[in-house]
Amino acid sequence: MNTTDIQIALCGSAGDGTIAAGDILRNAVAAMGYRVICFDVYPPEIRGFGKCISRVRITKEQTYALKRQSDLLVSLDDSHAIPHAGEVRTDGAIVYESKPVAHCPEGSHMSGHILPGQIPYGIPLRELAEKATGGARSRNLVVLGVIAGLLGFSPVPFQKIIEKKFAKQGAGVVSRNLAGFQSGYEAGQNTFKLDNVFCVPMESVPAAGKVVMLSGNAAVVQGCMDAELNTFFGYPITPATTIMERLATAMPKRGRRLLQTEDEISAIAATIGAGYTGSRAATATSGPGLALMAEMLGLATMAEIPCVVFVSQRGGPSTGMPTKTEQSDLNAALYGSPGDSQRIVIAPTNVEGCYRCAGKAFEMAEKYQTPVIVLLDLYLSNRYETVTLVASGPPFNLNANKPLRRLEAGEQYHRFAMTEDGVSPRAVPGDAGCMHVVTGLEHNTLGRPNDSDENHTAMSHKRHSKLQGALQHPDFTVTKRIGHSGRVKVGILAWGSTFGECLEAMFMAHAEGISCAAMKVVMLSPFPIDAVTQFMDDCDHVLVPEVNYEGQFAQLLQGLLARPVVRLSRVPGSPMPVELILGEIRRLAGAV
Amino acid sequence: MVAQVSSSASSPHRYVIIGNGVAGNQAAEGLRERDPDGLITIITNSRMLFYNRYLLPQLFRAHQDWRALLAYPPGHYEKHRIRVLRDCWVTAVDSRKRQVMLAHNEAISYDTLLVATGGRPYLPEELVECRHLIHPFGTYEHALAVRKALPENGSVVMLGGDMIGLDLARTLLDLSYRVILVTHENTFWPHQPVGEERSKFLAILQKMGLEVVDGDAMGGVVAIEKGAAGLPERRVRFRQGGDIYGDIVMSFYGLSPLVEFMMKSGTDIERGLLVGTNLRTSDPHIYAAGDVCQIWSEKDNVYRFYYGHRNVRAMGAVAALNMTGGNEHFSTTQDEALFQNEQGHIDSPFWAYD
Numbered sequence: 001m002n003t004t005d006i007q008i009a010l011c012g013s014a015g016d017g018t019i020a021a022g023d024i025l026r027n028a029v030a031a032m033g034y035r036v037i038c039f040d041v042y043p044p045e046i047r048g049f050g051k052c053i054s055r056v057r058i059t060k061e062q063t064y065a066l067k068r069q070s071d072l073l074v075s076l077d078d079s080h081a082i083p084h085a086g087e088v089r090t091d092g093a094i095v096y097e098s099k100p101v102a103h104c105p106e107g108s109h110m111s112g113h114i115l116p117g118q119i120p121y122g123i124p125l126r127e128l129a130e131k132a133t134g135g136a137r138s139r140n141l142v143v144l145g146v147i148a149g150l151l152g153f154s155p156v157p158f159q160k161i162i163e164k165k166f167a168k169q170g171a172g173v174v175s176r177n178l179a180g181f182q183s184g185y186e187a188g189q190n191t192f193k194l195d196n197v198f199c200v201p202m203e204s205v206p207a208a209g210k211v212v213m214l215s216g217n218a219a220v221v222q223g224c225m226d227a228e229l230n231t232f233f234g235y236p237i238t239p240a241t242t243i244m245e246r247l248a249t250a251m252p253k254r255g256r257r258l259l260q261t262e263d264e265i266s267a268i269a270a271t272i273g274a275g276y277t278g279s280r281a282a283t284a285t286s287g288p289g290l291a292l293m294a295e296m297l298g299l300a301t302m303a304e305i306p307c308v309v310f311v312s313q314r315g316g317p318s319t320g321m322p323t324k325t326e327q328s329d330l331n332a333a334l335y336g337s338p339g340d341s342q343r344i345v346i347a348p349t350n351v352e353g354c355y356r357c358a359g360k361a362f363e364m365a366e367k368y369q370t371p372v373i374v375l376l377d378l379y380l381s382n383r384y385e386t387v388t389l390v391a392s393g394p395p396f397n398l399n400a401n402k403p404l405r406r407l408e409a410g411e412q413y414h415r416f417a418m419t420e421d422g423v424s425p426r427a428v429p430g431d432a433g434c435m436h437v438v439t440g441l442e443h444n445t446l447g448r449p450n451d452s453d454e455n456h457t458a459m460s461h462k463r464h465s466k467l468q469g470a471l472q473h474p475d476f477t478v479t480k481r482i483g484h485s486g487r488v489k490v491g492i493l494a495w496g497s498t499f500g501e502c503l504e505a506m507f508m509a510h511a512e513g514i515s516c517a518a519m520k521v522v523m524l525s526p527f528p529i530d531a532v533t534q535f536m537d538d539c540d541h542v543l544v545p546e547v548n549y550e551g552q553f554a555q556l557l558q559g560l561l562a563r564p565v566v567r568l569s570r571v572p573g574s575p576m577p578v579e580l581i582l583g584e585i586r587r588l589a590g591a592v
Numbered sequence: 593m594v595a596q597v598s599s600s601a602s603s604p605h606r607y608v609i610i611g612n613g614v615a616g617n618q619a620a621e622g623l624r625e626r627d628p629d630g631l632i633t634i635i636t637n638s639r640m641l642f643y644n645r646y647l648l649p650q651l652f653r654a655h656q657d658w659r660a661l662l663a664y665p666p667g668h669y670e671k672h673r674i675r676v677l678r679d680c681w682v683t684a685v686d687s688r689k690r691q692v693m694l695a696h697n698e699a700i701s702y703d704t705l706l707v708a709t710g711g712r713p714y715l716p717e718e719l720v721e722c723r724h725l726i727h728p729f730g731t732y733e734h735a736l737a738v739r740k741a742l743p744e745n746g747s748v749v750m751l752g753g754d755m756i757g758l759d760l761a762r763t764l765l766d767l768s769y770r771v772i773l774v775t776h777e778n779t780f781w782p783h784q785p786v787g788e789e790r791s792k793f794l795a796i797l798q799k800m801g802l803e804v805v806d807g808d809a810m811g812g813v814v815a816i817e818k819g820a821a822g823l824p825e826r827r828v829r830f831r832q833g834g835d836i837y838g839d840i841v842m843s844f845y846g847l848s849p850l851v852e853f854m855m856k857s858g859t860d861i862e863r864g865l866l867v868g869t870n871l872r873t874s875d876p877h878i879y880a881a882g883d884v885c886q887i888w889s890e891k892d893n894v895y896r897f898y899y900g901h902r903n904v905r906a907m908g909a910v911a912a913l914n915m916t917g918g919n920e921h922f923s924t925t926q927d928e929a930l931f932q933n934e935q936g937h938i939d940s941p942f943w944a945y946d
Contacts, residue, residue, distance in 0.1 A: 099695065099697075100696055100697055103698075104696060104697050106698060106699060108698070109698045111694075111696065111698075116670060122679040122680070192733045194640070
């Protein structure tokens with residue numbers, strides 16, 4: 001290999017500081033100019049029980065997903081890390097505690113589980129921490145130092161991040177953590193390393209533009225802020241909670257408002273209310289919360305009120321698996337309201353996409369006067385990636401409302417006027433002469449209840465047809481084809497976070513000489529039938545990988561297009577393994 | 593046809609081998625052949641799997657990936673179901689509980705134990721304080737450190753000059769390094785030429801290009817120091833005055849058996865673990881093989897060491913047979929005499945490996 005591509009997995013128990021160490025690691029290497037993708041897995045318990053894993057993939061070139069095999073596994077707790085030893089590649093390394101303080105029952109120490117092809121690095125992490133800081137709590141910082149020392153990273157970016165991260169806890173905490181890091185760094189540097197383990201020597205990479213490290217949820221927040229989200233109502237639920245938490249910090253600083261409501265029903269109701277007043281409004285939830293919001297979303301559709309709902313999916317149904325990822329709320333997002341209540345549903349495929357989709361969601365909600373659901377999932381919400389910020393400012397239209405025509409004297413305002421594109425000029429409370437009725441009942445153009453068959457048919461058509469405009473929404477990627485052009489053996493159709501794994505698999509297939517292409521479908525409703533049909537026409541076989549049991553996206557495709565697709569549906573609670581997708585590509589291409 | 597013993601499927605026999613060298617790996621192979629169901633564990637303090645230490649001098653000829661030194665690919669251990677605990681330090685053997693105690697507070701249980709830890713480079717007492725200025729040469733890590741420290745065409749002061757050192761010396765001379773040998777009673781170890789024979793071999797070494805300094809005549813080495821500015825990195829001072837300089841100093845005084853962790857095991861130890869020709873120690877559940885053990889010699893009426901690749905391998909095989917119920921006896925087949933080869937160079941059966 002002539003390029004850096006290293007994946008590090010840190011594994012420990014809740015309370016070991018595993019996720020914090022992963023956070024420092026990713027920020028430090030991102031500051032060096034590397035491209036980084038990270039994903040943390042943590043337990044539902046707060047502390048002392050479950051397993052935490054932070055996986056960090058570090059590359060010089062853009063990549064799209066985590067690798068199935070890590071190059072380096074660091075164990076802060078062997079009982080959790082041992083099951084993951086097999087995930088380390090041949091010639092990969094495993095760092096573990098060589099001097100545990102407690103007696104290890106036979107077979108419980110990592111050294112007995114390292115495969116012959118892997119390289120063991122037993123380091124006295126606790127002892128180093130105690131010598132450096134007087135206590136064992138900074139073992140996670142020692143581990144970071146060991147990683148930096150082993151890989152030959154400069155310690156400076158790590159030290160800067162540590163200083164910043166712990167600054168609020170006082171100089172003593174900062175200096176202890178720095179001492180812990182330094183102690184591990186020296187141990188890592190001085191440890192005899194079997195060369196060629198880590199591909200190529202690491203060096204800093206010049207970054208093109210301002211690079212920031214963002215999680216999917218942080219990117220959503222950044223998008224919301226740049227699109228001038230004005231009001232937010234929410235109720236905490238994993239994995240969407242951090243959207244509200246981050247907004248709660250960011251919004252008041254800019255004079256904007258956030259309220260934690262008593263439940264999800266209140267949250268969506270308040271969001272719709274704010275949208276009615278003309279304020280850019282949003283809420284964020286997960287599958288169970290979306291279920292509670294279903295009725296109110298129907299109101300927003302019927303009353304043509306803009307609102308944005310971020311839905312981060314997790315394992316379901318019901319409470320399901322709160323800290324595991326899944327893509328099983330697609331049907332709920334598309335159809336989860338009574339009546340013919342089509343709404344816009346978009347699903348970003350990476351962290352940068354989270355930013356763009358968040359900002360564009362407000363434009364679309366305003367422009368098409370409808371709820372917009374931005375469908376994330378835990379893998380995407382918690383995944384960290386380096387994102388290059390554009391220097392030209394946020395790429396969002398801050399007012400996408402259809403201009404309101406000045407009314408003639410005595411002219412009555414028709415809030416739901418029939419127009420060519422189905423979108424009616426919208427007045428908000430306070431607009432002179434535009435008093436109107438808004439109701440959940442079927443209504444005429446004035447907003448007054450009317451359940452005649454002609455009116456209901458016309459209004460239903462209006463509410464659906466106006467959404468078609470979203471397929472040509474300015475500066476928004478509805479679908480994108482990547483890979484070989486023209487006719488291909490295998491086409492991969494994917495949505496959401498799984499697309500990254502699909503791309504990795506596709507590039508691996510290319511390297512094997514297999515002709516294939518991938519298309520990401522960002523807009524799921526209204527569905528880009530033409531673009532997807534055209535793509536499918538080019539493919540001998542169409543593979544649809546998704547992390548849900550029912551193959552919901554495949555069902556959507558088959559329902560709309562009536563074409564055969566090959567389903568690859570799995571519910572492991574974790575991202576779709578690249579090798580699994582690659583295996584299917586090979587099979588379909590006749591390569592196996 | 594290999595005679596097999598069988599562990600009970602419900603409680604397979606637990607074989608633990610301490611040491612990851614020729615004897616240990618030969619024994620592991622033999623154990624697997626003889627007991628297909630047994631649990632075989634090798635414990636080693638090395639990060640690497642078993643590698644060929646005879647190839648270490650070749651690292652000075654060209655860069656070699658460490659994998660090229662491995663005696664077997666990693667798949668060998670998986671195929672034969674041999675577990676290798678690497679980077680693990682044995683602190684003690686509890687023969688009563690039949691457990692090997694590891695530095696990381698884990699106890700590994702065994703039914704039958706083989707100690708095959710070999711030896712570590714011996715350093716005379718008077719040089720222990722200077723250890724940090726001496727480059728050892730027993731492992732891949734050591735060899736890399738020497739290669740890194742030694743400048744092109746640089747000079748090596750070789751203290752002692754056992755056969756491991758002289759093997760390295762002949763490679764270094766080939767590569768135009770300067771090698772200064774400071775003799776000691778352990779020069780040529782484990783051979784013990786004396787009198788005229790020793791002088792003859794020293795003369796051969798000089799012909800080969802080694803600079804030979806009579807260490808005994810100088811009263812022995814009294815100190816090793818860092819060289820002054822403008823001079824080579826190391827200065828070796830002699831008791832009766834005088835000094836020599838070199839870029840590095842290496843010690844080759846023979847090997848000392850690695851048996852400290854066995855001290856409280858209750859097995860008989862002299863310099864090495866004492867074993868009969870069946871390689872069993874005074875504890876019926878513990879065997880020993882390789883450079884760590886002294887084997888009873890009827891002929892010499894003494895416990896003695898047997899060195900060399902072929903001897904050690906044979907010991908591993910015999911140990912495996914006897915650990916699985918056999919009754920084999922070790923006898924050396926290796927010529928032990930130092931000799932001059934056709935090129936007029938010194939040669940030793942201990943340099944030969946299969």
